[in-house]
Amino acid sequence: MTSETHIWMHIGAGSFHRAHQAWYLHRLLQQGDNRWHIALSNIRDDANPLLSALASQRGEYTLETVTPEGVREYEKITSIKKIIPWDKELAAMVAQGADSATRVIAFTVTEGGYYLDTQHQLDPRHPDIQADLAGDARTLYGALTRVLQARMAAHGNPVTLLSCDNLRHNGERFRRGFLTFLKLRGESALLNWVESQTRSPNTMVDRITPRPTADIAPRVKAASGFDDKAPVMGEAFIQWVIEDDFIAGRPALENVGVELVDSVLPFEEAKIRILNASHSCIAWAGTLVGQSYIHQSTQTAEIREMAWEYVTQDVIPSLTPSPLELEAYRDVVLSRFSNPYIRDTNQRVAADGLSKIPGFITPTLMECYQRGATPRATAVLPALFYLFLQRWQQDSLPYEYQDGVLDAAALRAQLRQPDALQRYAADQALFGELAHSQAFATLLQETVESLSSWARQPQPVAEEE
Known part of the structure; x- marks a missing residue:
């Protein structure tokens, strides 16, 4: 040198x-x-x-x-x-x-x-x-x-x-x-x-x-x-x-x-909320219905619709106006996730949810409420993660869940409580000021209940290459 x-x-x-x-x-x-x-x-x-x-x-x-x-x-x-x-x-x-x-x-x-x-x-x-x-x-x-x-x-x-x-x-x-x-x-x-x-x-x-x-x-x-x-x-x-x-x-x-x-703000907001949050949504949902790979889960109509509705109903209004074409970006992202040759695992993408909820998802929840909208599509994401965590504490996930800020003993104890969902909704580390919102707690409970029966049903997966 x-x-x-x-x-x-x-x-x-x-x-x-x-x-x-x-x-x-x-x-x-x-x-x-x-x-x-x-x-x-x-x-x-x-x-x-x-x-x-x-x-x-x-x-x-x-x-x-x-x-x-x-x-x-x-x-x-x-x-x-x-x-x-x-x-x-x-x-x-x-x-x-x-x-x-x-x-x-x-x-x-x-x-x-x-x-x-x-x-x-x-x-x-x-x-x-x-x-x-x-x-x-x-x-x-x-x-x-x-x-x-x-x-x-x-x-x-x-x-x-x-x-x-x-x-x-x-x-x-x-x-x-x-x-x-x-x-x-x-x-x-x-x-x-x-x-x-x-x-x-x-x-x-x-x-x-x-x-x-x-x-x-x-x-x-x-x-x-x-x-x-x-x-x-x-x-x-x-x-x-x-x-x-x-x-x-x-x-x-x-x-x-x-x-x-000069500023990465519009690029990072679109990427984190549209790509990263949707990625987590797909991984948690896919895991719950017995799938192993991101492309399988993205190709599952109900899961793809969850991600599409989350972006369309709640994220795009939150990020508008933007120098990016947000609808086109959404579609490119879902196309990338559907790539059957990448074979990205739901395990990898599902990791670090305790940081991803406050970092990727809570800002959209808060902005929806701030503009007078109910974030029904976004609430699906923390609801999926809650169901995912319940599987984890029951030791019924098909893989080891990895999370850099996980205090396993404390979280398992919380998830075993009769009011576990209320405690989850009231977790300020995850949801910030929404942890004190009864409207959010009610929405999350309704969303978890609506997803519970679906999440118990194994979904067919695409033929493997």
Whole structure:
């Protein structure tokens, strides 16, 4: 590497980063722009097998994309030039983050990885946050504290902290959470440095990326001859919108199709409310009727209608006027979800519901009431999630439910109470001020009752490919 090489350090070694951000930086390399390389790291040890596989391949891997018509393409991604080995103290990550060549520290930690409450403030009561306030590094906040302490001590050069997660106002909300964390830790010097020497642009990211399955590697080998130990696949569609506010330089992402804008607000609102919320709706509903894959559930008429009505009746009026053609966006999204070749699982999309309800769904509920409308179509989504949680507490889900903010013992105890639905409707962490609304509680109860018998009926699924 030459001295002109800048490092994009990424925290979060999941599939989405490798199918999305790494793809865009790879495209720059393909254009002959060699100024930026990725160094990939992870906060927890759960990605160690993947990191080892990538290290054995010098960071290279194959991305398989597939269109709704079944056209597959294969591309070797070469933008990850350094694999940062995990260690308990995150020493290698800290060293890379402190290196003056590192100009951007980006992260994908899922919605739950920000530990925000319904008011979008850091929840200091969570055990992981408590541990990090005591000096641990279980969360993004604890990890970045170590990284930026070392950077400040080494040279103090500025750096951009870039969220690439499906979180509304993700840059602003991450930053507020991080600054709150630093205040609670008493890190006054680092707090002042972060306020003056970092930026946190908002972003909107989009590409459906299912967890890799065992059938990808044989297809990659047949197509390319490469015996890939870490392939990843995603849909052909991809989008990235970024607020152009970088403090230490950035890649020329506009040359590879990234939209650099003054405000991502209209893009992220449409994406989060139309795509992300509908995705969750379909996954919860599909699980309840015995289906495994998103495409099966989207192709089920009643489930597709739930998502279509939610967007049409409640979201589009909430987001109008918009620079986007919202009806067309809705239809494209449902077409993407119907892609039988992606084989995205309901398990993956159903995850983190305790963060998705307040983040993706409650804003539409509230805005409907504010304009004098009853959000009957939107109420279907938290009603489905309630029925889904009841299956979970009965141990009758067909898979393990994963949720970054789940307190399993407390939630199971609540769900076993005779007034469990009333308690759910009154949960301020999920529903904000609507937790005090009798109209909302009544609507939710009526909706749960109307869905209960339907959710007990297994639905036919499309023939498997």
